[in-house]
Amino acid sequence: MLVDREGLWYQVLVARYGEVGGRLEVGGRSVSLWWREVGRIRDGVGDTGGGWFGDSVRRRVGDGTSKLFWSHRWIGGTPLCVRFPRLFDLAENKTITVASLFSSGTEQDGEGWSWRRRLWAWEELLLEECRALLFDISLIPNVSDVWEWLPDNAEGYSVRGAYDLLTIGDDSHMGLPFELVWHPQVPLKVSVFAWRLIRDRLPTKANLAIRGVVPADDIFCVSGCGHVETAAHLFLSCTTFASLWQQVRDWIGFLGVDSNIITDHLVQFTHLAGVGKAKRSFLQLIWLLCAWVLWNEQIGGQILLLVWV
Structure with a gap:
């Protein structure tokens, strides 16, 4: 629903809530509770995104247009805003997508990096560490970013699979x-x-x-x-x-x-x-x-x- 841009549901959501930078908008205060929760799951906000669902999915990057560079878990198991909180605090554009940052340049003095002030020496070392993670990343043009359902990579997500995860897995815990x-x-x-x-x-x-x-x-x-x-x-x-x-x-x-x-x-x-x-x-x-x-x-x-x- 979130990545199938040609699908009917995606078009309905675009018409209802809008689209900015290739991403569906959450919709502000007037949004329905259902769509707000979906948005929280997508953006990994709060318990919903970091709970059973957030721990069961992984975003695999295609063209990077729907992945937030800092906030999404798209490289490694931790969002870059958590791994590099100092850089995230200094970044002027905290909602930049992976595609936008790569197209603007990931070099140390590239336009993809926009800071509130000049970086200090130790902050530049953090940036170098962050940039090192990007060396092996290659975006694939015209290929949408996809979600991977980790409990079943072969068949992918299904309502039955989510139900089994919540009941069978939860039973053993409870x-x-x-x-x-x-x-x-x-x-x-x-x-x-x-x-x-x-x-x-x-x-x-x-x-x-x-x-x-x-x-x-x-x-x-x-x-x-x-x-x-x-x-x-x-x-x-x-x-x-x-x-x-x-x-x-x-x-x-x-x-x-x-x-x-x-x-x-x-x-x-x-x-x-x-x-x-x-x-x-x-x-x-x-x-x-x-x-x-x-x-x-x-x-x-x-x-x-x-x-x-």
């Missing part, structure tokens, strides 16, 4: 907490909710602010406790909502120390009674339903607050 969100006596919607909870994918105020849905100053807990509304705070630390866990412990007659990490809390709570399968299943059921109740109470509190305001 281990027991991932298994505990599924329970035969729990409705599917509750299990899906718990699945999102342990991955911090719920629409808490902190997550909504990151996505630009709510203002950055509107991230505090709906209970009025003054803390940022993250999943960990809401379910485990908030004096209004998280106190439910101690009440449940008193009710079932088990003692324990609550973890402030959601996955650890789930595992510890489920194993309070030891290794008996029936008891573990019972506590697993209790944890899932308590988390579901906490979330719905939090939503109800937000609705009441909006009505009151």
Whole structure:
């Protein structure tokens, strides 16, 4: 979609957001959340670009027209702005493409290098090191830059491949907490909710602010406790909502120390009674339903607050 310039989707995006220097524009403040996230992935910005997707793709340079010289990971495994932060800070054109820099000249005094001031001696040594990386790079005219899907170079990217990467690979990392969100006596919607909870994918105020849905100053807990509304705070630390866990412990007659990490809390709570399968299943059921109740109470509190305001 991003590199097939003759494709219908590319033309639609050009018409909607525009194109500058051979690259699709993100679109400013009025852009859709979907396209903003795609842009963050493309430019390697934030957790989205540097997370599971950013670590699974590599940009292979063709003519260099869609690769940002400083910001993209196009040579080696690290963007040049990270490898040479001093040079990046001094560069006047931080969004220059690989093609533009090469066409302007990569010599030490070439027009491709444009600095805010004259480089000092030790900064010129950094430039020489940077230029040394470019000696073996040859751009291929009329050949578009492409993305390589590292988990499967032969077949390339597919939705199924991405799904397998997120589920199979993530399961091995999450281990027991991932298994505990599924329970035969729990409705599917509750299990899906718990699945999102342990991955911090719920629409808490902190997550909504990151996505630009709510203002950055509107991230505090709906209970009025003054803390940022993250999943960990809401379910485990908030004096209004998280106190439910101690009440449940008193009710079932088990003692324990609550973890402030959601996955650890789930595992510890489920194993309070030891290794008996029936008891573990019972506590697993209790944890899932308590988390579901906490979330719905939090939503109800937000609705009441909006009505009151």
